[in-house]
Amino acid sequence: MLDRQIGADLFEPIPPYPPRTEREGEFYTLGDGEMFLNVGPHHPATHGVLRLVLKLSGEQVVDVDPVLGYLHRGVEKICENSDYYHVIDQVDPLEYISSLFQEWAAVLSFEKLMDVEVPRRAEYIRVLSGELLRIASHTLYIGFLALDLGGLTPILYGFIERDEIVEMLAALTGARMLFNYFRIGGVNGDLNHEFMSRLGDWMSRAAKQTEASAGLLNENEIFVRRTRGVGVLDRAAALSFGVTGGNLRATGVPFDVRRAHPYSVYPELDFNIPTRTEGDSLARYLIRVDEVRESIKIIDQCLHNIPDGPVMAKLPRLLRPRPGRSWGACEGPRGMMGVYSISDGSDQPFRFRIHDPSFVNLETVPALLPGNLLADTMAIVASLDPVMGGIDK
């Protein structure tokens, strides 16, 4: 009765034009007993403005079509029109939760382009702040994963811990979220007393706090049952998708850019690469927890080994690198963040290409989701740790 009155397709998420590709046509053809559910850009749990058009058969997901672009800002084009210093600022809001890593990738690429040597103290400071931010990002990841599964409390505890770290970094860099701290040839400003005192204070509590927060969820039967065996990504599939970061290490491939292709002072630091073989959401979660421990180790070593010296190389005011191309990649909390930049001799990059890890991580969603229930959708998407800013550039 309703169909005749209103038209059953009024609210269906079917595009009003013929399918542009084979896959689109195949997706938007409903089988027997299937229905579309639009987990739209406005949703409490899609980690930003992500639209997932789900094809459901009852509660089971049959297919999914992620629709991106709601946060596309044209960062690459903007960077083509800004000079090299400004690029650092523009590239911050990509993965806004861990913004130092985009800066790091950009700065790595530019330094190779311009043959700039970074002072060792600056490198140590970069590693220190980067690892702190990695911990902050992971605590937030743990919180969001729990929130998407229904637990209201770990996210707030995660924000408390993140707040401590972010206040530390605010004392160092001046900003809480979009730091704009790295520079080509070093960092913007040396360590100061407030940062060091906050850091010392935090370090004395960090290990125990990590264990406590991890223990909240690790041993929770409901959480483990919801994540074990859910969204299993096997090794070959992960490699073929180009997944990097914790998601790849959860499938058994020990690929970490810090070890595979070392940059900065990582060759001198002693840390392990946690790897697991199950490939399910629980493995991805446990790897993040292990990485927090490793990061605390790295921070400890940095604090002991940091040399004195300048924190910024001497560079001209107007940066005009020779024409050339360079690629720089660093290991962010979500995977490999890479920047390919082409210089044409002017003071603006000719092409500034950002490779974001969340983009390829999200690409596994159409392969992981089918076969699982609707309730697992959010668990899987949350366990992949997507940040829409980076995905949509």
Place this chain on the structure above:
Amino acid sequence: MDRTLKTRLEARLADHLLGSVYQRHDETEIRIEPGSVPEVLRILHDAVDLRFEILADLAGVDTGEVIQVVYHLWSPMTSDWLRIIADGLSRDDPRAPSATFLWPGAEWLEREAYDMFGIVFEGNRDLRRIFMPPDYTSFPLRKDFLLPDDAARSPGAGVRHVERGHGPAGLADDPAAGIRRAPAS
């Protein structure tokens, strides 16, 4: 800078390379014709002394004269990043073979290159726009993209196109083809 990589590449890919292997810092760069992309990628992926298993990036580049597709690969056998520039795509009709036969994850990266540059990747099952809406007509990252012209062509000016499909013929070119539904049972 891995000199041995240069010799290995020249040995394996001799007839595909345009020019010599260029190395700088920790990057090795080769240029190839767009047509030889599948073969080159296959050799790089499978050869036992190369084993470039991880596709790090797939990007489009508009040099102002030609359009390029740039691949970055990583291998555990070498300490360098490998950059493959598939050079010489024309700006009027840029076409390149798709890498999705080897790395299904290249699908979205190629969609992004198509969306931003208009490069049509033959063999990509799902080549539609990824960031821009389906009725968008320009390719933003090209060098001849001018924002006022783009705004003039936008739906705000009353123009409503839908992008042309690049799938198998007979699907998107037929304007009468709607979304097929299963027969009501």
Place this chain on the structure above:
Amino acid sequence: MRASMTSVMAFVKSLPAGVLARLSLAERLALIFVPLAIGAGVVTVLAIVLLGPPLTDLLGANLPLVRFVVAATAILLMTIPTAFVLIYLELKVIARMNLRVGPNRIGPWGSAMSVVHGLKVLAKEDFAPTGADVTIFTLAPVVTYMASVMTLLVIPFAPGLIGQDLNIGLLYFFAMGGLSVLGLLMAGWSSFNKYSLLGGLRSAAQIISYEIPLTLSVVGVILLAGTMSTNRIVLAQSGSLLDWFVFKQPLAALVFFIAATAEANRTPFDMTEADSEIVAGFATEYSGMRFGFFFFAEYVNVFIVSALAATLFFGGWTAPFNWPLAYNLNWFNPWSLGFFGWAAIVLTVLVIGSEFFAVIVKLLGGREWSAWDAMGLGFLIDLVLVVGVLGLAGFIAFDWVQGIFWFLVKTYAFVFTFVWMRATLPRVRVDQLMGFAWKWLLPASLLNLFVTATAVVLLNR
């Protein structure tokens, strides 16, 4: 009422502009409301004097109608404050467990938050989404609310204080509780929204599945008490602490508690309103008072389920230990004072007492407490003290006050546990939830039933 308001407003507007501008907000409100209050008081007294006797005769002739109105009012007066208290508890307790503060602006320590929520919900636009079946859409919250509220009939609050001591009290309770499924299904279907549909179907499946372990776990209690009447079940547990059925039926108590959590759609079984997956489940398209009804229904459900747990397993209104002070307060006959005597005492105690405490608060607080705040807090302290003294007197003198006190303590202990679980536990997935009910709770309750029945037979022999 409106006419008097407009006339007052006209009068107020006619005052010279300067006078009006110099009045503070409180003074302006006083200027409007004090005459209104006086007018209302005069009208009421006149109505009582003039219309009283004919009205009483009219009511006496329509006694069933009067009973209905009184019962409905009693239900609203009972359930809505309960829901308010529960909502506030939930907000505040979960906030504290999350290391946050929770509501602390409205009222002292945020306690008037629920009232404000209630008013907000009343003030919202009343609409139904396009394509929704408006009749069913409107009726669904009513059905859910009535299903929850009708079960209050058989809950024993105190000795002699029970709605209706039905012989089949427990059966009635579960029958009424099961009707809430209907409301949720109606809501899910009529909203013309796939999220609501999914939520409604999930809730139907969940509630129906968990009703079976729920009822089976209670059969053991029925066997032990020999009756389905809730009042007599509580009486069967009076005596000593160890007579409580939780010690005789621990497995049943556990199964009941888990199944009750699922029945009340509480975390970890709140798949129906899982707001990280299906936005708000069956209530996605609801707003305003309709949503308010669902909200109230849920919290009343939590209250009655806790009440039932306390009644069936924890002794209901019986005290855990024998109350030693059987003090006789008969020397004081409260009826001797009469209406005016009581009015005088109440006014004196309230006004003087609140002023007294307000002065103390102002002296201690100093500059931080404005005069209004100090008076408010003073009034509150006085109220608490007066209620406390009266409550203590009642507690000592009347056994039904004791009964209510112990009943509420136990019920709110369970309510607190429900809220605690919501703060700490993540959600169980739908199929795991179903599997748990059918594969674990049902066999457990059946096992409990067999063991109890065997024990009863053997012990009686």
